[in-house]
Amino acid sequence: MIDTGAEVDRRVAEAWARIEAGLGRVLPSSLRQLNAPAPAPAIDAVEAALALTLPPDFRASLRIHNGTDPGATLPSVEPTPVPLDNLCDTDQIIEMTRMWRDNYGPEPDWDDPQVWAYLVDRGMLCLNGPVRPIVGTPGAVVVGHMNGDVLWLLDGDPAPGGTPGQVVRVDVECASWDVLAPSWTLLLGRYAEDLALVSADPATSPLKIDPFVGPECEWGSTPSASWGTRPAWLRDVQARSPHT
Structure with a gap:
């Protein structure tokens, strides 16, 4: 069954409501950084400028919050509401x-x-999920960042087993690529659930929060101890050194 536009809007709105409720419990001052809705022409302008179609649920999200705004000074005087700048x-x-x-x-x-x-086997590259580690791939859309080094992407060209529009966390310097969720809606839901865990029992939540800075940007990244494990889609591929 394919969700209608109204159903997509409802799911995204519910997810954002849960996130705002969670932030209200653990980081209430961060709520001021959530921007007002983006007007439809501004969203259309993104698609025109980048020559692509945004996933419907991401468009719906922009109609609720047009990103976040930490203010003119970094680090912000208030904690960020997301695990990014x-x-x-x-x-x-x-x-x-x-x-x-x-x-x-x-x-x-x-x-x-x-x-x-080859690189994964030697701990030189971390791939968590069906993502191709190609820097600058034209099928991706950057939707968030931390110091310009850690990025969140909407991946329009996933590896086998992936979903177009999946959300990927990329740390280029650390050669780490993690699929955070198969869609923006599911990413928002995952974040809402982890915020709820923070307020109920911080020790059980994978989301760690600095009350002065906000959620740590490592949320969703693969622990270094787990490096060296191939994702399922690479499991039977014969390794080849790029130097031969």
Whole structure:
């Protein structure tokens, strides 16, 4: 069954309501950073500028909160409501995605599942889920960042077994790629659940919060002790060194 537009809107609105309720319990001062809704023309402008169609649930999310705004000074005087410096607004989505694309350059010797398997086996690359570790891939949209180093992407070209529009956390410097959720709606739901755990029993929540800074950006990343394990879609691929 395919969700109608109204159903998508309802699910996203419910998820945001749960997030706001959770933040109200554990980080009430962060709520002021949630932006007002984006007007439809601004969302349409993102699609036109990037020559792509945003997932319906992400469009619905922008109609509730057009990203977050930490203010003119970083770090913000208030804690962030998300495990990033900020979620991008419509203008920042265009800017950050263009910067991402500027880093793209085909590398046949490296952009190969056999090479990725080799790097994962040696702990030089971490892949958690069905994601292709290609920096600058034009099928991705940047929707959030931490210091410009850790990014959240909507992945339009997932690896086998993935879902177009899945949310990926990328730490380029650490060579870590983690699929956070198969869709933006499910990402919001996962975050809402972990916020609820923080208020009920902080020790059981994978979300760690600094009361002065906000949620730690490591949320959703693979622990370093788990590196060296191939994701399912790479399991039977024969490894190849990029140097041979």
